[in-house]
Amino acid sequence: MPNPALSIVEDAPRAARVVADLLENVIRSRPDAVLALPTGRTPLRLYDELAERNRVGRIDFHRVRTFNLDEWVGANRDSAGSYARFMDEHFFSRVNLQPRNCQIPDGSRSDLGAECARYERLIREAGGIDLAILGIGRNGHIGFNEPGTPFDSRTHVVEVTAETRLANRWSFPDGRVPTRAMTVGIGTILDARQIVLLATGGAKANVLRCLLEDPIDPSFPASALRLHPCVHLVADSLAAARLAQPAADSGRSPR
Ligand code: GLP
Numbered sequence: 626m627p628n629p630a631l632s633i634v635e636d637a638p639r640a641a642r643v644v645a646d647l648l649e650n651v652i653r654s655r656p657d658a659v660l661a662l663p664t665g666r667t668p669l670r671l672y673d674e675l676a677e678r679n680r681v682g683r684i685d686f687h688r689v690r691t692f693n694l695d696e697w698v699g700a701n702r703d704s705a706g707s708y709a710r711f712m713d714e715h716f717f718s719r720v721n722l723q724p725r726n727c728q729i730p731d732g733s734r735s736d737l738g739a740e741c742a743r744y745e746r747l748i749r750e751a752g753g754i755d756l757a758i759l760g761i762g763r764n765g766h767i768g769f770n771e772p773g774t775p776f777d778s779r780t781h782v783v784e785v786t787a788e789t790r791l792a793n794r795w796s797f798p799d800g801r802v803p804t805r806a807m808t809v810g811i812g813t814i815l816d817a818r819q820i821v822l823l824a825t826g827g828a829k830a831n832v833l834r835c836l837l838e839d840p841i842d843p844s845f846p847a848s849a850l851r852l853h854p855c856v857h858l859v860a861d862s863l864a865a866a867r868l869a870q871p872a873a874d875s876g877r878s879p880r
Pocket residue numbers: 663664665666667668694695759760761762766767768769789793
């Protein structure tokens with residue numbers, strides 16, 4: 626069974642730099658790389674780092690194509706809390722990505738099933754995902770694949786758990802978090818040629834331990850990542866605090 630590569634670094638800014646380095650390498654070897662991108666608080670530093678590297682000419686996003694992992698049902702670019710708006714604000718508006726190359730599931734469509742199928746088709750037509758960057762929810766969800774999601778799932782609509790809605794409340798000024806979302810499936814994620822999972826902060830310590838030590842089972846969606854041959858976990862010392870050998874800056878090195 627493949628073991629994820631693990632980098633444990635001192636703090637969240639360093640973790641963001643490690644992931645930015647991985648992404649930079651992918652784009653250097655493939656300037657039109659296809660990326661899957663996360664939202665949440667964890668990747669904010671990563672997006673800052675990527676924007677800076679783009680500003681100084683170190684990473685060129687001109688030909689890069691991106692697919693976001695998920696979106697709230699009912700959300701569009703203008704709605705508060707939408708991931709489209711999040712991405713515009715924190716990443717797309719700050720780098721030289723071309724808008725036509727940036728895809729996010731459209732949560733405002735009336736036929737959500739057709740939108741899921743369209744999204745899955747777009748990923749396929751792009752040649753598949755070269756690098757998927759993931760965060761992780763406290764119950765082990767990746768994208769919005771909540772516990773119980775089959776490992777072979779494709780893009781679909783989900784009922785978001787109360788726990789996950791609560792964790793996402795910060796992004797809704799009125800506190801009204803939607804109950805449903807669209808997400809790429811676990812199967813879609815596992816098809817990516819390379820996967821990086823970024824986890825920072827003490828609130829992720831328990832989930833990271835489960836990810837590495839618990840049985841591989843749909844009740845813990847992120848455990849599916851251990852089936853993938855090329856996964857790299859990047860954690861800061863707080864998130865790694867409950868792993869067997871937490872040691873800042875001395876992580877098992879990437880493959
Ligand atoms: C949301 C997103 C996930 C993300 C998770 C963790 O539920 N759908 O893709 O990984 O939040 O967010 P945070 O980084 O804020 O802990």
